[in-house]
Amino acid sequence: MFDVLNDQAGTWYVDAWVDAKGDDSNFIWKEKAGSFKVQRASQLTVNASPEPVKKGRTVTVTGKLSRANWETSKYAGYTNQPVQLQFRKKNSSTYTTLKTVRTDSTGNLKTTTTATVDGYYRYSFAGTTTTPAVNATGDGVDVQ
Structure with a gap:
C-alpha cells in the first residue's frame, strides 16, 4: 500500500x-x-428550499464542499473557499453565476436569493492546485 x-x-x-x-x-x-x-478528490452538494416557492420570495441554498483526507480515509469540509452559486432556467442548459460565497469552518455553504422563475440551483467550485473543480448536481425549484 x-x-x-x-x-x-x-x-x-x-x-x-x-x-x-x-x-x-x-x-x-x-x-x-x-x-x-x-489532487485530493472533491465533493459538492446543494439543496434549495422551500420547494415550491412563491414568486418574489426568498430561496435558501445550502450545501457543502468537502475533499478527501488521505490520512483518515474520509472526506472533510474544505474551509474558506470561494464557491459560485449558479442558476439555470427550467428549459435551458446554461448556468449563470448569481454570486460567490465562501465555505465556513466546516465546509458548509449557505446563502439566499429571490425566486423569479422555475429552474435549478447549483454550487460550482473552480478548484485549486490541490483539489479539482467540481459542480453540484442542480436542485430544482418550482416557482408559483
Whole structure:
C-alpha cells in the first residue's frame, strides 16, 4: 500500500536523464522536464428550499464542499473557499453565476436569493492546485 499525506497534494515534477551511448560523456539531464497534479478528490452538494416557492420570495441554498483526507480515509469540509452559486432556467442548459460565497469552518455553504422563475440551483467550485473543480448536481425549484 502506498501512503500519501495531505500536504503532498499539488504539482509534482519529473526530471529526465537521457544517456545516448552508455557513458557519462553523452547525456542530457533535464530538471522539471514535465509536471502533473496530484489532487485530493472533491465533493459538492446543494439543496434549495422551500420547494415550491412563491414568486418574489426568498430561496435558501445550502450545501457543502468537502475533499478527501488521505490520512483518515474520509472526506472533510474544505474551509474558506470561494464557491459560485449558479442558476439555470427550467428549459435551458446554461448556468449563470448569481454570486460567490465562501465555505465556513466546516465546509458548509449557505446563502439566499429571490425566486423569479422555475429552474435549478447549483454550487460550482473552480478548484485549486490541490483539489479539482467540481459542480453540484442542480436542485430544482418550482416557482408559483
